Amino acid sequence: MFDVVTLGEAMLRLSPPDFLRLEQTDKFDCRPGGAELNVAVACARLGLKSCWASRLPNHALGWMIRNKAREHGVSDEGIVWGGSGERVGVYYMEFGASPRASKVLYDRGGAAVTRLKPGDVDWDKLFDGSRHFHTTGITPALSESCAAVTREAMEAAKRHGLSVSYDLNYRSKLWKPDVACAMQEPLMELVDILITTEEDTKVVFGIEAEGGDSETFTSVDAASYGQVAKKLADRFGFSTVAITLRENPSVWFNSWSAIAYHEGQFLTDVKRDVEIVDRVGGGDSFAGGFIYGLLTGDVSYGLRFGNAFSAIKHSIPGDFAWITRDEVEAVMSGAGLRVQR
Amino acid sequence: MFDVVTLGEAMLRLSPPDFLRLEQTDKFDCRPGGAELNVAVACARLGLKSCWASRLPNHALGWMIRNKAREHGVSDEGIVWGGSGERVGVYYMEFGASPRASKVLYDRGGAAVTRLKPGDVDWDKLFDGSRHFHTTGITPALSESCAAVTREAMEAAKRHGLSVSYDLNYRSKLWKPDVACAMQEPLMELVDILITTEEDTKVVFGIEAEGGDSETFTSVDAASYGQVAKKLADRFGFSTVAITLRENPSVWFNSWSAIAYHEGQFLTDVKRDVEIVDRVGGGDSFAGGFIYGLLTGDVSYGLRFGNAFSAIKHSIPGDFAWITRDEVEAVMSGAGLRVQR
Amino acid sequence: MFDVVTLGEAMLRLSPPDFLRLEQTDKFDCRPGGAELNVAVACARLGLKSCWASRLPNHALGWMIRNKAREHGVSDEGIVWGGSGERVGVYYMEFGASPRASKVLYDRGGAAVTRLKPGDVDWDKLFDGSRHFHTTGITPALSESCAAVTREAMEAAKRHGLSVSYDLNYRSKLWKPDVACAMQEPLMELVDILITTEEDTKVVFGIEAEGGDSETFTSVDAASYGQVAKKLADRFGFSTVAITLRENPSVWFNSWSAIAYHEGQFLTDVKRDVEIVDRVGGGDSFAGGFIYGLLTGDVSYGLRFGNAFSAIKHSIPGDFAWITRDEVEAVMSGAGLRVQR
Amino acid sequence: MFDVVTLGEAMLRLSPPDFLRLEQTDKFDCRPGGAELNVAVACARLGLKSCWASRLPNHALGWMIRNKAREHGVSDEGIVWGGSGERVGVYYMEFGASPRASKVLYDRGGAAVTRLKPGDVDWDKLFDGSRHFHTTGITPALSESCAAVTREAMEAAKRHGLSVSYDLNYRSKLWKPDVACAMQEPLMELVDILITTEEDTKVVFGIEAEGGDSETFTSVDAASYGQVAKKLADRFGFSTVAITLRENPSVWFNSWSAIAYHEGQFLTDVKRDVEIVDRVGGGDSFAGGFIYGLLTGDVSYGLRFGNAFSAIKHSIPGDFAWITRDEVEAVMSGAGLRVQR
Amino acid sequence: MFDVVTLGEAMLRLSPPDFLRLEQTDKFDCRPGGAELNVAVACARLGLKSCWASRLPNHALGWMIRNKAREHGVSDEGIVWGGSGERVGVYYMEFGASPRASKVLYDRGGAAVTRLKPGDVDWDKLFDGSRHFHTTGITPALSESCAAVTREAMEAAKRHGLSVSYDLNYRSKLWKPDVACAMQEPLMELVDILITTEEDTKVVFGIEAEGGDSETFTSVDAASYGQVAKKLADRFGFSTVAITLRENPSVWFNSWSAIAYHEGQFLTDVKRDVEIVDRVGGGDSFAGGFIYGLLTGDVSYGLRFGNAFSAIKHSIPGDFAWITRDEVEAVMSGAGLRVQR
């Protein structure tokens, strides 16, 4: 029924405008977001039928998140409704400028989604006739019952013949590396496609690149990350591994690329200069674009599409990738930076 | 050392601008507030030395609340600092227009203050040489340990010879009426001055006014509330009871007054027309103005001062009463509504 | 398949903030709206399956309107996509204060919807298994082909057994009264339920109320409008006629009610005081609430529900009625105006 | 050459948005204004050729004020340019709500205009072929040299055959009543038309109305103000006296009217309800509308036009009357308060 | 009478703030602009007497555009007023960040100006005693009658002895290259000074530079553009050709220069680094500054002045060049980038 189904939490992102510090602000911009919702939105915008599964409180803030998913055409059939006394998680996002890095303060404890438990979502219904399932390492970290739902969903996906992608998305405030490793290793056998960053594989699975500056990431080396991808594929049997590569010489200017390893082959793409309006959701938009590319083309197209799509994302306020397919194609084919009239 | 010490929670108030509904907004105005902090701020602004005791997380949002207290001259000596992983409570405030009432959505569960426990605050230090202690029915409702701290503080206040005021401030989301009654009745013997509204005494203690429209409060009857005040004083032995009276024929226009009962005497004041910019903190500002009046004059002055002070508060954005003594005196003496140049 | 299908134009509403005059502003708030979309949104929010048929240009502004419909759960299956070189209509809305009335400046000529022509919308698909069709007098006024589509849709609705409602919604900038009358009279035989205002029946069909101040509408007389409704029903054979009644003693404060005539019976409801945040969409929200009430109850319930629903709408920025069923029920059962916590 | 020439100071008005108190704000709306500039703008908007004489510093803030005058078609030929190190006056405007009156904090000392001295403005050039000169009691109060320029301008106006109007506009921060009286009495012989308020004639010339509430002005009595006008005309020999009458039962809602005394005749007009967006400039817009009416009609038309014009002004942000002649005519002929489409 | 007269359309520019995408925004900043108005404003700001001829609808948006021209001292004598039912064109401007280029969405069809026809503007009056006429390739592209008015104006200019400048300003949404060429070639004989960009001569006249990256313009080669200028002068007999040169390695950072060819001589100027706040109007400000330089100095001064003036323009929000002569001179003489106090 759906091309893509995702599972995860969405939060309100509250961010002070105009580079104000969090301590200093008396205004917030409010935009919903969450890794797996971001992927569902990306896929829906690109023309895939997508659905996002989660649990939301039954009040204005829960409705707001549902609305914003629907706004982009994401189906709300996967949403389980909690009570009106529950909460949505919030994260406060402070935008920086060199040498002050941007900063996230999480207030996500006890959100409605943490009470999601096996049996709540009707996976058989959502997966019937569907093609792909995606979740990330945030979901099993939310609560024990969320970890159980993650496994439940992945097993159901396999049963229904869906391909499964997984973004490691390590969150240090949710769990420690050893727990993250112990909890996720067993899940990896259900994963076909691993999507991750140059940081997370090192922290969670202890697999790291050689060369580059692995502390500050002012430069990263694509080749050595090919080796990381291969090691991951070899260890866990993934058919495909994709890794995004970010260099941040400054806060407002990054360069961005991605590599993939697929059935013995290394694939790379161009490095793109990005001027940073909002880099949160950058990795999620890569995942969304990559999945879109895979489902409509192949790994090579997915890599190039995901890379261009997520490069553009850095220029857009909010977690969501308000981008069209045509715009991605134009960037992929080398469009210039003149005003388009 | 202090003229007034208060104890309680402060939260961030997030409110959509321009009458937007909560579900609809993508912007929030953020202002700290909390019943007892509001009273401390009111007293400090009026020239009293005031201190606010609470527990805050050690991150930007906790600092923000501390800063805003300090901005008005409230001492931060009573603040106990929690960890950087804790949270501040948040409440979402939606401003209405007839026939849509304004609405508050609380997200205060698990705030840092709920972990405040007996022994955390050095009451002997704060109360040494101090004159008055104030708290409200919100504090004991926050958690069991907060209830214990409330009692601890009130007993310490008595021990140090402070007068004690208490605002019932019933919050239906925090506890049920019977629990509120059972928990607070024992505290009442430590209270000298009860400050409350026409709604709360009915809900918590089952003491209600005769006459008036006790459902919608389009009109209220001062005389019958005098009887309520007397009943309260008789039952609990308060030296003074003050009740604020609000009539709300519409959302943007209310009339506002207060009565007091003191040692057998009924006191009333004029009914004031108020155009509503922000009515949250109206009751707290009455408490602050009343306490100021008591400490610098007598009950009659306190009633009149508190009434005028809190009437003005309705015209001011945010929980705090950004008002000067001179402005209150001017309203009390009948200043007109022409532009003041 | 749908409970309610509507047909019509949606525009961008550009309004200066803070009571600035149009000539004076350098900022606009932008919100999509349009009579029939507003009704579809109202119905969707109340739990009905609703669909909106229209034609939009294939660029960001067309997508924006589609998104905002989807945000509330309105199906986008009825949207016909034009080219990327077409335009959406715009209307500039200036908010007033007595004695300056609010003002609308239309810039809707040549919008993509005016090119909608018979055969573009697959009515058989949209109406299959559906219950109700709604449009307004704006649609046939947009262009000749839009008038043809209006008729096409109404005939198809009849053929599929849907009930049909029609809001006169006279727009003097689109056509003259005599043309409006000549064009719409033939349509009336396809209409079951006429929804209109105290002004429009007079202008279009020359049927007017006796009594009241029909120039400035500082007061209106419900009884005489019952006669208007009866005359309309008698002349055109409507099963039901509903008329909204607005008194505007000032710009910021109106009173609002509605009456209905149904199979020989006159129905009235209470007059509600409304403080005006944004009165555009007031009539549309009545239509939405009335249709909801009819489909889930009866005419009497529809009248009362529609009246309360649309009274609340006046307090909400934008054309859409961001209201829940529970809130309407609360107002209908006499909820007060205190802050709801 | 000009229909109307005015002389006076313009300042920047800095006002906190959203009813924030001055002490509380971190944002200001900035709009230029000043009694005599406001009149020049009003006249230009109504189609008269108008010119404003003043002195401005030669930097961005001086240019801003000049620009804003030109924006409405006011000629900048009367502006004398000071140095780039001089200042423009500022006034901070705080918007209130009952029972908190709106408040102005002036910071106008030492503004460039205070250095304007006789000989700076080429009156012969400005007045050649011109019809009317207007200034107010603020100008001679600014500095001794400004007082001299005021006299210079009035004498030149008389010499060139212009009619002269004068608005008392008493400002207590600029001078004391006795000084104001002593300084202005000699000027009155050069005045044809006195425009004033119910407050200022009492303070400056000790002429006051009988009846009404002369302290808070919750109601005012038109008839007794007719007597005031007559006394003024009798004492100073004015051909015409016009007095604006404001009742302010609340801050957001006033009623507004005006009366005139002209060659033995009393003229009154309807009392208009005004919802207050911004009442600063209300009196100036009366003066502008009244002068326009006089120059294009007669006293009776001027009174009615000025009254309607200035009533509308109360609904418009800023000092200037962004109003068209057509709108005034519509209000004069009883236009309703429905949305104008 | 005027130093410079220009002819063309002005539109409202509606741009989402804070890098929001058009699809995403609910706020717009509104600023009038248009190539030829921008030039008239630039010239007026620099001290020339300037006048802008156009046609505007007679409602608030038409007045707004007229006001904004007057604000800078541009004469409104050349404005022809249409009816109140006509429209002004709008363009939606989306600000980008690499790799997302900024984007313009035009909604200019059917604007009041398209109805401007020969005979509407009194050229003899405007050109009597005037020095220079300027228009651009947008004007003849607006409508057939606008093309006729363009020719009418240019012929009148020649008749009155004015010099004529023309900016090619090719707009692909208005006409195709071959039409643009066919329509404009005959006009070129009336042109003295052609001002254009490195892109437009290629598209319209098929004259292009050798070297540089003519697709994405990450670098441009001044020398080869000298050849382009020479070819243009040779083919059409212009006395002067000026070409602006933009390199855009990123969206936020460009380098900017210009070259000129005048009577056999090549002139170049320094390349300036520009941080981009708003690059729309960059070319127009070059034209304005160049014309100013020509009229007050010579081609060489014009080139240097225009280059510095337009480089500064890139730092200023809106189409207009809010710059003073002193600031241009300072940049021309090498002022640093320290805060100026």
Place this chain on the structure above:
Amino acid sequence: MFDVVTLGEAMLRLSPPDFLRLEQTDKFDCRPGGAELNVAVACARLGLKSCWASRLPNHALGWMIRNKAREHGVSDEGIVWGGSGERVGVYYMEFGASPRASKVLYDRGGAAVTRLKPGDVDWDKLFDGSRHFHTTGITPALSESCAAVTREAMEAAKRHGLSVSYDLNYRSKLWKPDVACAMQEPLMELVDILITTEEDTKVVFGIEAEGGDSETFTSVDAASYGQVAKKLADRFGFSTVAITLRENPSVWFNSWSAIAYHEGQFLTDVKRDVEIVDRVGGGDSFAGGFIYGLLTGDVSYGLRFGNAFSAIKHSIPGDFAWITRDEVEAVMSGAGLRVQR
């Protein structure tokens, strides 16, 4: 009693948002600031007990400045209160982009602080048990009596055994170089630590660096500034001289460093890339961080701490350094620019 006491003026900074030019804006952001207050705030934020001495008018704007000092924990004991008719200074700050430098327009003449006179501040009370006094070259330039107070304070500081630091902070609008030199030379004997920039020593004392571009400062040479520091120490006998070094290749991107000379030793620190959000207060934050480092460590630590602290300041809106010690330590130890979660 205090670790640090400072003396000086604070003003309101009014800055147009979004790179608007001052002439162009109708909105201002308002933030208090002033060199010596900025230092007091910096020190308080870093954990030192700090106090700021000044004179403020007794109205909302004076209270606002006091409040903002208290917000960060700065003691208000040193504030002398003037009358309600006095003023606070204002400065208008325009943010630029290359090639348009940022610009300050001062309107500080006649501020309340200029009336501060010897005897007003109780230095003995403020300095009793205190450690360090700081002021800048702005204070003696404000008025003769301010110059006298500066000397009074420095002598009192010496008497009480405080160390004294002085930032040259030359302001060309306040005095000429020769006066600045003549007035400050006698003060230098009371100074232990001189803090200055690469520009000010040249202007005031004629001591300048060799090499670097001393006009535009696109690059600066640390070594040659060491010589400048040594010359200063030699001439005036300072124990320590610190100089901040700014290179501004563009307005939005600077590099920043500092050097110190202390008892014959040269100290340098890394050059830091800074993306500029707001560079005003950059030098003051260096002073604050340097003093903090000196009082809690040594010159070397002070230099490195001050350099990192002030580099971060450039990323923060407003004059104040909303930074924590932990953040400074993180930057000092090489933290990367990834989003911190």
